[in-house]
Each structure stands twice: as structure tokens, then as C-alpha cells.
Amino acid sequence: MNESPHPDFLWRNPEPRRAYDVVIVGGGGHGLATAYYLAKNHGITDVAVLEKGWLAGGNMARNTTIIRSNYLWDESAGIYEHALKLWEGLAEELDYDLLFSQRGVLNLAHSPADVREGMRRVNANLLNGIDAEWLDADEVKKFCPIVNTSPDVRHPVLGATLQRRAGIAKHDRVAWAYARAADRLGVDLIQGCEVTGFDIAGGRVRGVRTNLGRIGAHRVALAAAGHSSVLAARAGIRLPLQSHPLQALVSELLEPVLDCVVMSGAVHVYVSQAHKGELVMGAGIDAYNSYGQRGSFHIIERQMSAALELFPIFARARVLRTWAGIVDVSPDASPIIGLTPVENLFVNAGWGTGGFKATPGSGWVYADTIANGRPHPLAEPFGLDRFTTGALIDEHGAAAVAH
Amino acid sequence: MLLIDCPWCGPRDEIEFRYGGQAGVAYPEDPAALTDEQWAEYLYVRDNPKGWFHERWFHAAGCRTWFTVRRHTVTHEIKPGGPDGAPEPGRGRDAPDRRRRFPRGLA
Ligand SMILES: Cc1cc2nc3c(=O)[nH]c(=O)nc-3n(C[C@H](O)[C@H](O)[C@H](O)COP(=O)(O)OP(=O)(O)OC[C@H]3O[C@@H](n4cnc5c(N)ncnc54)[C@H](O)[C@@H]3O)c2cc1C
Ligand SMILES: [Zn+2]
Numbered sequence: 334m335n336e337s338p339h340p341d342f343l344w345r346n347p348e349p350r351r352a353y354d355v356v357i358v359g360g361g362g363h364g365l366a367t368a369y370y371l372a373k374n375h376g377i378t379d380v381a382v383l384e385k386g387w388l389a390g391g392n393m394a395r396n397t398t399i400i401r402s403n404y405l406w407d408e409s410a411g412i413y414e415h416a417l418k419l420w421e422g423l424a425e426e427l428d429y430d431l432l433f434s435q436r437g438v439l440n441l442a443h444s445p446a447d448v449r450e451g452m453r454r455v456n457a458n459l460l461n462g463i464d465a466e467w468l469d470a471d472e473v474k475k476f477c478p479i480v481n482t483s484p485d486v487r488h489p490v491l492g493a494t495l496q497r498r499a500g501i502a503k504h505d506r507v508a509w510a511y512a513r514a515a516d517r518l519g520v521d522l523i524q525g526c527e528v529t530g531f532d533i534a535g536g537r538v539r540g541v542r543t544n545l546g547r548i549g550a551h552r553v554a555l556a557a558a559g560h561s562s563v564l565a566a567r568a569g570i571r572l573p574l575q576s577h578p579l580q581a582l583v584s585e586l587l588e589p590v591l592d593c594v595v596m597s598g599a600v601h602v603y604v605s606q607a608h609k610g611e612l613v614m615g616a617g618i619d620a621y622n623s624y625g626q627r628g629s630f631h632i633i634e635r636q637m638s639a640a641l642e643l644f645p646i647f648a649r650a651r652v653l654r655t656w657a658g659i660v661d662v663s664p665d666a667s668p669i670i671g672l673t674p675v676e677n678l679f680v681n682a683g684w685g686t687g688g689f690k691a692t693p694g695s696g697w698v699y700a701d702t703i704a705n706g707r708p709h710p711l712a713e714p715f716g717l718d719r720f721t722t723g724a725l726i727d728e729h730g731a732a733a734v735a736h
Numbered sequence: 737m738l739l740i741d742c743p744w745c746g747p748r749d750e751i752e753f754r755y756g757g758q759a760g761v762a763y764p765e766d767p768a769a770l771t772d773e774q775w776a777e778y779l780y781v782r783d784n785p786k787g788w789f790h791e792r793w794f795h796a797a798g799c800r801t802w803f804t805v806r807r808h809t810v811t812h813e814i815k816p817g818g819p820d821g822a823p824e825p826g827r828g829r830d831a832p833d834r835r836r837r838f839p840r841g842l843a
Contacts (some may be wrong), residue, residue: 623810
């Protein structure tokens with residue numbers, strides 16, 4: 334690790350100018366990464382990121398940081414693997430330790446249907462050049478000794494998929510690293526700036542209205558995660574998204590016991606142990622729509638009982654903190670990236686429960702889409718028109734679990 | 737945890753219910769006549785307001801009634817009533833009476 338003291342400030346805190354070439358709405362991971370790649374890959378530096386709260390205080394600060402690319406469909410494999418390849422060089426590129434750790438992700442199978450689906454996914458991944466392995470129950474036990482593979486439990490472990498290149502990273506550091514790099518390239522990061530409307534004339538966006546006044550823009554790019562519907566509605570666009578709470582929790586700090594990530598769709602829990610030592614666990618979404626950034630406690634209870642069955646060793650661990658973020662869920666559990674009916678207004682949303690892993694890839698293809706006014710090839714299948722053509726990218730069954 | 741007021745059974749814990757999403761989405765009268773855009777709108781697009789939302793709940797572990805409430809999606813405050821704030825036809829208006837007649841938990 335770096336010996337020099339961490340600087341007090343990683344980016345300037347400028348006043349907004351009256352106009353920019355590109356205004357990005359939302360300073361989470363995706364907005365910041367988009368700004369960075371606009372500047373770095375496309376030389377577009379007349380850019381502002383407008384964030385209503387503080388930088389990366391939304392889902393970017395709330396996620397369980399699982400990174401993987403073993404999605405079923407070719408379109409998903411394309412974009413998530415692009416992201417994973419970027420992750421593999423990101424700390425070096427941004428010159429910041431991201432605590433990116435490719436410790437392997439297990440997706441457990443608990444039923445014959447899970448086994449078939451898991452094997453199918455392994456094969457699909459291999460065909461797409463993505464590392465994937467199938468482990469039987471004994472191999473799962475060897476890879477992760479604290480998983481309970483006894484056949485007597487309610488949801489016995491019958492096997493698992495393993496992606497060794499998958500893992501976790503430190504979410505805050507990722508945001509800070511992108512923010513610092515974008516700032517250095519000339520991007521204005523403006524906090525406490527809420528977009529309340531759009532100036533649209535002749536079918537084309539001309540700027541945004543904010544609590545800090547009007548800001549002109551040639552191009553406006555939404556990256557507002559859970560609030561995408563609210564924003565799009567102000568531009569007269571109805572997005573096929575529903576906003577739900579997604580909860581997670583951490584335990585108190587423990588000695589190292591778990592050196593991989595374990596996910597189980599059937600019992601709805603995913604677990605890793607962060608570098609500091611806390612167990613990080615996520616659950617499924619709360620069923621109802623909400624913008625309240627909190628969920629119902631029974632979700633946590635259920636998630637705990639599932640975790641305890643899989644990991645009896647956690648029985649005495651104590652929950653330190655639970656929280657929720659608001660995730661924007663699309664009908665096929667895939668993101669929506671691209672152009673909108675309003676000219677020069679772009680959308681990147683619908684990452685729902687699983688967009689952290691995509692941060693570099695999402696920013697990369699979105700920046701390219703904004704710069705060139707047409708979808709990046711990897712983003713093309715994720716356009717809004719797929720809901721009309723019927724060419725959905727149904728990752729519900731494929732990912733099995735929330736993300 | 738939400739406390740949801742079932743028009744039959746009274747206030748019950750959220751775990752007894754299933755969520756039904758936006759209320760008042762009618763099946764198209766003549767689906768074959770719809771354009772692809774209209775059909776996509778019906779299939780995939782729902783309101784997603786930050787604020788009051790008319791939504792359906794199903795009392796799965798109780799009386800197995802579908803009903804509509806208004807819920808605020810930030811505060812989670814719940815008020816009875818169907819679309820437009822009116823009591824749901826044939827249900828909300830009668831509910832208080834029924835509740836008085838049937839002891840809670842036995843309905
Ligand atoms: C509990 C939880 C666990 C998760 N676990 C994982 C995981 O393990 N792996 C994974 O890949 N993904 C995970 N996710 C999903 C992931 O966090 C999101 O998909 C991703 O962070 C979304 O992109 P973002 O970082 O840009 O979002 P955000 O950080 O939410 O950024 C959006 C920003 O837009 C701002 N904004 C909204 N409206 C306005 C406005 N009007 N004006 C200005 N700014 C506005 C918000 O304040 C916010 O900062 C999880 C999410 C949650 C909640
Ligand atoms: Zn009832």
C-alpha cells in the first residue's frame with residue numbers, strides 16, 4: 334500500500350458554469366465512470382456531473398460489491414465481461430488502490446433445476462470465452478470449507494458454478510478514483526445540485542433546471558439509478574422501470590473465515606467477508622415500490638436464516654448495521670442504455686440489483702454512445718426499443734439471484 | 737415492516753400479503769388492435785411515482801382478497817381507497833362495517 338498520506342481532497346468542488354457540452358445527471362459510479370471515459374477516451378472534457386446529494390452516496394455506497402461476468406446471454410456476457418476486463422487493469426489505470434480481489438464467486442445449486450441451469454450457464458460462459466467451472470458438492474466444500482454441504486438441510490448444496498476471476502472491490506474507492514481522475518481531466522463534479530427539469534425545444538434537450546439555476550447543455554445523460562423514472566418523466570418519457578428497496582447488512586468485524594463470495598439464488602442470500610473483516614450480506618428486493626431507502630425487517634430475518642443454514646459458523650455473529658438502496662428494476666432484469674425519444678438526451682438505467690460490477694463497462698459504452706450519438710455495439714441490444722420488438726435479454730432466470 | 741389494512745381483516749403484518757403493483761391497469765379490450773408500442777406499454781410500463789401510488793395487495797395468508805390502497809412511496813404511509821382516492825368499488829366503502837361484525841383474525 335501507498336506510504337504517503339491520503340490527500341484531504343481528491344477533487345475540486347467547483348461552482349457550476351452556465352453551460353456544458355455534456356451534463357451527466359447522477360454522481361454515482363456510473364455517472365462518474367461515464368465522465369471519466371468521455372474525457373479519457375473521447376477528449377470531451379466540457380462535462381459536468383450533477384449530483385443532488387454527495388458524490389456516490391446512493392447505491393454506489395450501499396452495494397455488496399460483488400463483481401462477476403458469468404451471465405447467461407451473449408449480450409450480457411458481452412457487456413459484463415468487458416467490464417470485468419476493465420476491472421482487471423483499473424487500479425493501475427486510475428492509480429488508486431481499489432481493493433479489487435478476484436477471490437472467486439460461487440453460485441450454489443440447491444435443486445436439480447438449479448444444477449441444470451448452473452451447468453447450462455457454465456457452458457454458455459465458456460462459449461463466450463468467460464471462465465466458468467462446475468463444482469460438485471465435495472468440490473464446493475473444498476473451495477469453501479465453511480459452507481454446510483450436509484444433505485440434511487432444507488436446501489442442500491448439490492453443486493455450484495464458480496467464476497475464479499470474479500470477486501469484490503471497495504465501492505467507495507472506486508467512486509473516489511473515478512472522481513479524482515475525471516476531475517483531473519477537467520470534469521466539474523457538482524454536489525448538492527438536483528436536476529428538477531429539462532429545457533426541451535424542438536424535440537431536443539437544451540439544458541437542465543436545477544436548484545442552483547439553469548445549466549445549458551448540448552447533451553444530457555441520465556445516470557440516476559433508482560430515480561431514473563422520476564427524471565425521465567420530467568422529460569416526458571415513461572421508462573419500463575420500477576424502483577424497489579434492496580437491503581444489505583454487515584456483521585461486526587471478525588477474524589478471516591471466508592475467502593470467496595458465496596451466492597444462493599434459491600435461498601436469497603449472498604455473502605462475502607470484506608477486507609476489514611465484516612461479513613457483508615445481501616438479500617432480495619422488497620416487493621413493493623419505494624424511494625424510502627429502507628426496507629422491511631422480515632427480508633433481513635429471512636436472509637439471516639438462509640445464511641445460517643448455509644454457514645452454521647455464523648450463528649453467533651452479530652448484525653452491526655442494515656440499510657437499503659433504491660434499485661431500478663427492469664422487466665427483464667437487464668439495463669437500459671442508449672438514446673431516448675428526446676434528441677441528445679441519453680439514458681443509462683435499469684441496472685437494478687447488479688450494476689456495481691458493470692461500473693467500468695457501463696461508463697465506457699455510455700461515454701461512447703454519448704460521444705457518437707449512437708449506441709456502442711455492446712450497448713445496442715440494451716436499447717429502449719427492445720420492449721417493443723420483444724428482443725428482451727431475460728437475465729432473471731439466468732442470474733437466479735438478485736444480481 | 738408495513739402494517740397493511742385489509743378491508744376484511746383489518747391491519748395485518750406485511751408478511752401475510754403479496755404485492756400486486758400498480759392498481760387499475762385494465763386488460764386491453766381488443767389486444768389484437770394494439771400497436772406494438774401500445775402492447776409494450778401495457779406489458780412492461782407501469783407508473784413509478786415518488787409519492788402517492790395506487791397499488792394492489794393480495795391477502796395471501798388471510799382472506800385471500802385483492803384490494804387497492806394508496807401508499808406513499810417515500811414515507812410508506814398507507815391510506816385506503818381505490819384510484820382517485822375513492823373507496824374501491826364494492827369493498828372499501830363496506831369495509832368498516834365488516835370489520836366491526838367479524839372479530840379480527842376470524843374472518
Ligand atoms: C443493497 C445493495 C446491494 C447491491 N449489491 C450489488 C452487488 O453485489 N454487485 C453489483 O454489481 N451491484 C450491486 N448493487 C447494485 C448497484 O449498487 C447499482 O446497480 C449501481 O450502483 C447503480 O449505479 P450508480 O452507482 O451510478 O447508482 P447510484 O450510486 O445510486 O447513483 C445515482 C445517483 O443519482 C443521483 N440522483 C438521483 N436523482 C437526481 C437528480 N434529480 N439530480 C441529481 N442527481 C440525482 C443520486 O443521488 C445518486 O447519487 C446493489 C445495490 C444495493 C442497493
Ligand atoms: Zn384479509
